[in-house]
Amino acid sequence: MSGTLLAVERLNLAFVSAGQRVPVINNLTFSVAPGESLAVVGRSGSGKSTLLNLLCGLQTPDDGVIAIDNESFGNASDAVSIARWAELRRQLIGVVFQQANLMPALSLVDNVRLRTHLAGRHKQDERWWLQRLGVGDQADRYPDRVSGGQAQRAALAMVFAMSPSLILADEPTGSLDRHTADEVAESLFNVQVETGCALVLATHDSELAACCGRVLDLSAAG
Amino acid sequence: MAVVVGLSALGAGLSGCDDPSGESGFAGLAESGGQAEASAFLQPKPGTRLVFPDDWGPHPQHRIEWWYFTANLTTPEGRPLGVQWTQFRQALQPRPAAKAPPSPATWPMDSAWMAHGAISFNGDHWFEEKVARGDIGHAGASADPFRVWLDDWELAPISESDAWHLQVQGDNWDYDLTLSNTGNITAHGDGGFSAKSSSGEGSMYFSLAHLNVTGTVTVAGRTQAVSGKGWFDREWSSQFLKAGQQGWDWFGLHLEDGQKLMAFRLREGDSTFSSGSWVNADGDVESLQEDDLTLSPTAWKESARGRVPVVWQLRVSGRGVDLRVKASPGEHWNAGLVSYWESPVAVSGSHDGKGYMELTGYADQAP
Amino acid sequence: MLIRAFLSHYQRHPFQLAALMLMIVLATMLWTGVTVLTDQARSSLAQSEETVAARAHIVRTDGQPVGVEDFVRLRKTGVCVAPWLEVKRPAPEGQVIGVDPMSMACFGRSAPIQDAASLDGMPFMDIGDALRVSQEGYDSQLYLIAPRDDIELPQGYALRAFSLAPPTGELADSFLLNLDALSLLVLLITGLLIRSVYRLGLVQREASFELLYRFGVLPRRIRQLLVLELVVLTAVGVPPGLWLGASLAEALGTGFGQALGSLFDLTLYAESFGSLPWRAAVVMVALVLTVCLLEWVFPQPRQPAMVSAYARLGGGALLLAGALGVVLATELVWVFAGTALVFAGVGLLTPPLLAAVEERRSVRSGATASVADPLRRWRARELSVMFRQLALPVVALQFSIAAVLAVHALVTTFESTFEQWLGQRLAADFYIEVPQGGDSATAARRLNALEGLGTWHLVAHGKAQVRPEEAGTGADPLTADLMALTPITDLVSDWALLSSAERPWRELASGAVMVNEQLARRHDVEVGSPLELTIAGTRMRTNVVGIYADYGRPVAEVLLHADTLPAAFTPRSESFSVNKGELSRDVIHDRLADTWGAPDLQVRDNASIRELASQIFDQTFLLTRAISALTLVLAAVALLIMIWVFFTTRVWYFRLLGVWGLQGHQVRRQLRLLSVRLTLTITAAALPLGIWLTWVLVNRINPLAFGWSLPMDLYPVFWLELGLMAGAAGLLVAHLMRRQLERDANGERP
Incomplete structure (x- = not known):
């Protein structure tokens, strides 16, 4: 056992809709070890994105505990916890969405530079990371001047450049065509293994899920 | 009867021109603001008697009064020509009889005067209005000798004669008339007290209905000798209309056989209050009550300032009087601070004749 | 069904519909307000002039002072004459003039008093009251004034010239000409504001129009629907704007005056506000339809035309040609044309210029990346993008601030000139x-x-x-x-x-x-x-x-x-x-x-003539101040809306900063820095234009129109006030956006 990076215990979250409590995350427990990859699957609306939001502190659970690197967070949404979550997102947790991961006003390399600056890393290896993800020659272009696949590669470069312990990816290839999606996914898994960071990947794509070490099916769990 | 105009609006200056209170000035005496002060003013009651010669002159203890004259004249070519002159006094402060008038040197503002002059001829109507503050001297009235004046407009006796001289100048028109009285004073209502509602509001009111008029009129660029019949009214009160009365329709008619008819009705919503006097050729007066008298409009005119009844049926029961009274052609608005209709009329039906008609409360808006 | 599909955009983005409506309402309000105030300033000036205009007064040929008996004698002979009692009460209450409004009825339009409200003792009051004031121990003199100097008088009387102050003549005409020029500028600003919001919505609806086109709806039909939509919006938006503008103008005209009146003892000739200014409404409807439908006459490229290099070149050329025209013109019309060209040039140049400046800043902050703050670079880049995409409202605000500067300088200049002019005479x-x-x-x-x-x-x-x-x-x-x-x-x-x-x-x-x-x-x-x-x-x-x-x-x-x-x-x-x-x-x-x-x-x-004349003209200056205040406030509100709409489309990127680990207060700080810098930069860009406009009004238009120039003064304290106001507007936008940011962290992504 190489220890636990992320531990989730009896996590609960419900939305209130028209006076009715609609449970989204229902008594969920799981853990992720450092360097491990976990696919979160489930139908649309099964709470994949919500879970990822909870795991990076963008939402607060009704109940349960999330522990990151042995630091526990409950359902408190006080200033201290909010600040601590922000610090974690800055330095430890990288988040990749389906799209719009980049500031449109900045070039790809400036996006990476801004992200690493926020993470407190000043290695000036932005171009290297873009090269590593296969978009080195697009580094000075603006997000709206590159393809969707290239933008997602840049987003991954940005996340890896901050040296996170955990990457939360929400359908990162969801808006790409099959071929590009496969290429981007390949880069993602390669670099993830290389850097040894953990990955929680929400997807409805079973092929992509199969690439992960473990699969958590929210439809079944719920 | 003549128009009761909200002269009090003038007290604050010329704002009366666009002040909606000008309109309510028709019934201004019955307004709530007026009622509170009314106690300080003297109010005519049934039983109040006329006193001569004092009643020719002003009544400083009363809120409002006027001197009114109309004439149905004829030009040398036989065309009808009507003239009107009215001078109003409105008190802002009542002045007891014992108290001396304020000195003109203090520019007092206890009362205000207004005069209206108008000519109706060939379907056209000329009108002018003058205003003045009272007690200064350029506007006023006196009982003995009898005189009424405002600036250079004046009604005054002709020396060494019983006749009067009326002189009025407008913008590009004027008239200069001699008025000779051939009849008695007609006291209306109860010995001069003329009720204006069933609840007791009223005024002191008398007329000279038998006036011979001669003189010259300049209008439309021509000066013409004229002659005809005139009608003179004196009326004063402090509480003239009761609240809610919207206006009146008044007629002063000279019938061919020498008889005279004065009739009016006051309108309040759908109901009316009518009254009048029948004067026979000998000058005997009979007061006409509500039941004796029917005044009903039979034709209306869409005029520039509103819808006006221009043809009337007047009936006096028990006398076989059934008259059709028709305004002369054209529009006859006196468009001053308050607009009202003042036109010569032709009488047909059971009797022929002519006269004057005054209609108030029909103008859409104050000018 | 087609209409429903057509309007679905607004169903999803009700805020955009509201913004467009609001802009039409605000623009109408601005134009109406300015129209009403200008008209009022015009009639106030006319009235002030009437009041001080030369008349005649009547004296006795026997040398005795005139009294009430002379007044009565003259009136009874038909002479139009009115008493005028000057009571020389010293400051602070000041001189009063007793008049009799009744005897002024025969003066007609040339009566110094048209309105009982003017009998408030500043300086006019009823003559009876004025006499009572004089009996408190002040010197007084009675004049008998006449409306004209060609009337016939009875024996024993003679006419003399009488006036409260020298005739203002062309000083007043010049003031009104300048006021008209500024009203035109306000109309231009209004047009720009409406057009900018309309375009913003249109660009976002392009995708759905494209979809409708693919479904087989002809572009002509889409245009028809757009025109219809605009007509409906105008019909709904213009009347309340009209009413608001008139009410606001009234509030400014009277409230402003009352406040200053009680502070400084100024006279106000409040002309009563009549019915709604329907002429303003017609102009407004025409303006809205024109600026919005311009689209169909000159199709716009996706990139706002104002930013293209071609436009930059054209802008430079226009600016140069206009400036030359203004300097060299020998006729007024060419000065106006030149001024219009300069404005067009400045409008075309400002957004790319400001964008380029921010671009340079971003490059500079990137050059020394080791010490530089990438967030600063991001802000510079965001601003650069904003200046391009908000080109129209940016220019509109720039123009309004310039107009306000010019109005302020002009009014202050006129005021001091007027004082000097009175002083000299x-x-x-x-x-x-x-x-x-x-x-x-x-x-x-x-x-x-x-x-x-x-x-x-x-x-x-x-x-x-x-x-x-x-x-x-x-x-x-x-x-x-x-x-x-x-x-x-x-x-x-x-x-x-x-x-x-x-x-x-x-x-x-x-x-x-x-x-x-x-x-x-x-x-x-x-x-x-x-x-x-x-x-x-x-x-x-x-x-x-x-x-x-x-x-x-x-x-x-x-x-x-x-x-x-x-x-x-x-x-x-x-x-x-x-x-x-x-x-x-x-x-x-x-x-x-x-x-x-x-x-x-x-x-x-x-001394008292001078005091009176300036008292009487102060009203006009109050009103023009109100015009400039109104223009500025509404332009600022319009920009606020625009920035807000624009920020709303970019709210995700501020949230992204949160995802990347910036805390809420840090994100809000970025927002504040951005919006304050935006408004301050526009204000700074407006400064030279405003100073130039003042110069044109004072040194070009006036000498050409009237043959004399006004001294040109600058008022840096006012610039500072404008800067503070711009900063406050920026902070307000940031505050509004804060709520939007906090609403739902998991909000809609672009």
């Missing part, structure tokens, strides 16, 4: 006309002998033929008004001369002349120019040693020393201007009256 305490047959030389000797008298001079008025030497001997001489002074004292030597020789007054005393600005401008006369004068048939050569400002006097004027006059000269009129010094007014009056044997000698009190 009414320098002494008293002004005494020498009566017909009166001997001025004896009077001057007797004044000289008066111990304790202040400075005084005698002015003889007449005519002179003037021929500038440059014009050549063949040129026709022109007739000028002649003023001959003696002695020269500080009553004139303090005049602000536009240009002068070294010791102009000394040279004047030894035979040189001064000319007014009108003569100098129209006939190219400069200091040092030789001048040929013909006075009373005597020809003389002299030269010009000074040019004095004479705002608004259309007639050429020559000023010289009385000693220079030929012996044959007989003045048309003569008058003394006298400072009383240690003596009382009565002593001086009696001395002169005695000299001339004229007990009815009229002494005009200049």
Whole structure:
């Protein structure tokens, strides 16, 4: 056992809709070890994105505990916890969405530079990371001047450049065509293994899920 | 009867021109603001008697009064020509009889005067209005000798004669008339007290209905000798209309056989209050009550300032009087601070004749 | 069904519909407000002029003062005459004038009092009340004024000139012309604002139009629907805007006035606000339809035209051509055309220029990446994007701030010019006309002998033929008004001369002349120019040693020393201007009256005329201030909406900063820095344009229209106030956005 990076215990979250409590995350427990990859699957609306939001502190659970690197967070949404979550997102947790991961006003390399600056890393290896993800020659272009696949590669470069312990990816290839999606996914898994960071990947794509070490099916769990 | 105009609006200056209170000035005496002060003013009651010669002159203890004259004249070519002159006094402060008038040197503002002059001829109507503050001297009235004046407009006796001289100048028109009285004073209502509602509001009111008029009129660029019949009214009160009365329709008619008819009705919503006097050729007066008298409009005119009844049926029961009274052609608005209709009329039906008609409360808006 | 699909955009983005509606309402409000206030300023000015305009007053030929009996006598002979009682109550309450509104009924439009509301004691009140004030122990004088100076009078009475102040003439016309020019500018700003919001919505709907087109809906049909939609929006938006504008103008016009009135004891001639200004509505509807449907006449490229390099080049060319036109123009219309070109040029240049500046900042902050803050770079880049994408509203705000600057400078300038102008004409305490047959030389000797008298001079008025030497001997001489002074004292030597020789007054005393600005401008006369004068048939050569400002006097004027006059000269009129010094007014009056044997000698009190005239004109200046305040407030509100709409489309990127680990307060700080910098930059960009516009109004339009110029002053404190306001607007946007940011962290992504 190489220890636990992320531990989730009896996590609960419900939305209130028209006076009715609609449970989204229902008594969920799981853990992720450092360097491990976990696919979160489930139908649309099964709470994949919500879970990822909870795991990076963008939402607060009704109940349960999330522990990151042995630091526990409950359902408190006080200033201290909010600040601590922000610090974690800055330095430890990288988040990749389906799209719009980049500031449109900045070039790809400036996006990476801004992200690493926020993470407190000043290695000036932005171009290297873009090269590593296969978009080195697009580094000075603006997000709206590159393809969707290239933008997602840049987003991954940005996340890896901050040296996170955990990457939360929400359908990162969801808006790409099959071929590009496969290429981007390949880069993602390669670099993830290389850097040894953990990955929680929400997807409805079973092929992509199969690439992960473990699969958590929210439809079944719920 | 003549128009009761909200002269009090003038007290604050010329704002009366666009002040909606000008309109309510028709019934201004019955307004709530007026009622509170009314106690300080003297109010005519049934039983109040006329006193001569004092009643020719002003009544400083009363809120409002006027001197009114109309004439149905004829030009040398036989065309009808009507003239009107009215001078109003409105008190802002009542002045007891014992108290001396304020000195003109203090520019007092206890009362205000207004005069209206108008000519109706060939379907056209000329009108002018003058205003003045009272007690200064350029506007006023006196009982003995009898005189009424405002600036250079004046009604005054002709020396060494019983006749009067009326002189009025407008913008590009004027008239200069001699008025000779051939009849008695007609006291209306109860010995001069003329009720204006069933609840007791009223005024002191008398007329000279038998006036011979001669003189010259300049209008439309021509000066013409004229002659005809005139009608003179004196009326004063402090509480003239009761609240809610919207206006009146008044007629002063000279019938061919020498008889005279004065009739009016006051309108309040759908109901009316009518009254009048029948004067026979000998000058005997009979007061006409509500039941004796029917005044009903039979034709209306869409005029520039509103819808006006221009043809009337007047009936006096028990006398076989059934008259059709028709305004002369054209529009006859006196468009001053308050607009009202003042036109010569032709009488047909059971009797022929002519006269004057005054209609108030029909103008859409104050000018 | 098609309509539902068409409108689905607004169903999803109700805020955009609301923004467009709001903009139409606000724009209508702005235009209406300005129209109403301008009209009011116009009639207020007219009324002020009427009040101070020259009239006649009636005096008794027996020299006795007039009284109420004279008034009555005159009225009874049919003369239109009204009493006018001046009560010389000292400050702070100040002078009052008692009038009788009833006897002024015959004055018609030229009645100084049109409105009972004016009888508020500032300075007019009912004559009876005024008399009671005078009985508190103040001097008073009764005049009997007449509306015209050509009326017939009965025996024993004569007419004399009477006015409250010298006629303002072209000073007022010039003010109104400038006001009109500014109204046009406001209309332009309004158009820009509406167009910018409309375009913003349209760009976002392009995708759905594309979809409808693919479904087989003809572009023509889509256009028809867009026109219909616009007509409906206009019909709904214009009436409330109209009402709001009129109400706001009324509030500003009266509220403003009341506040200042109670603070500074100013007179307000509040013209009653009539019905809604429907003319403004027609203009507005036409404007909305035009600026929005411009799209169909000149299809716009995706990238706002204002940012393309082509536009930049065109903008530069327009700016240059316009500026040249304004400088070189010899006719007013070309100055206006040039100004329009400059505005167009500035409008085209400003957004790319500001974007480029931010671009440079971002490059600079990237050059030294090790120490630089990438967040600063991001902000610079965001701003650069905003200047491109918000080009229209940015320019609209720039124009409105420029307009406000110009209005402010103009109004302040007019005010001080007016004061100077009054001061120049009414320098002494008293002004005494020498009566017909009166001997001025004896009077001057007797004044000289008066111990304790202040400075005084005698002015003889007449005519002179003037021929500038440059014009050549063949040129026709022109007739000028002649003023001959003696002695020269500080009553004139303090005049602000536009240009002068070294010791102009000394040279004047030894035979040189001064000319007014009108003569100098129209006939190219400069200091040092030789001048040929013909006075009373005597020809003389002299030269010009000074040019004095004479705002608004259309007639050429020559000023010289009385000693220079030929012996044959007989003045048309003569008058003394006298400072009383240690003596009382009565002593001086009696001395002169005695000299001339004229007990009815009229002494005009200049100080109170001056005080009254400025009191009366203050109203106009209050209103123009209100116009500038309204323009600014509404332009700022419009920009606020625009920035807000724009930020809303970019709210995700601020949230992304949160995802990347910035805490809420840090994100909000970024937001504040961005929006404040945006508004401040626009204000800074408006400054040169505003100063230039002021210069054009004062130094180009005015001299061309009227032959004289106003002094140009700048008011940096006001710039600072504008800057503060812009900063506050920026903070307000940031505050509004804060709520949007906090609403739902998991919000919609682009």
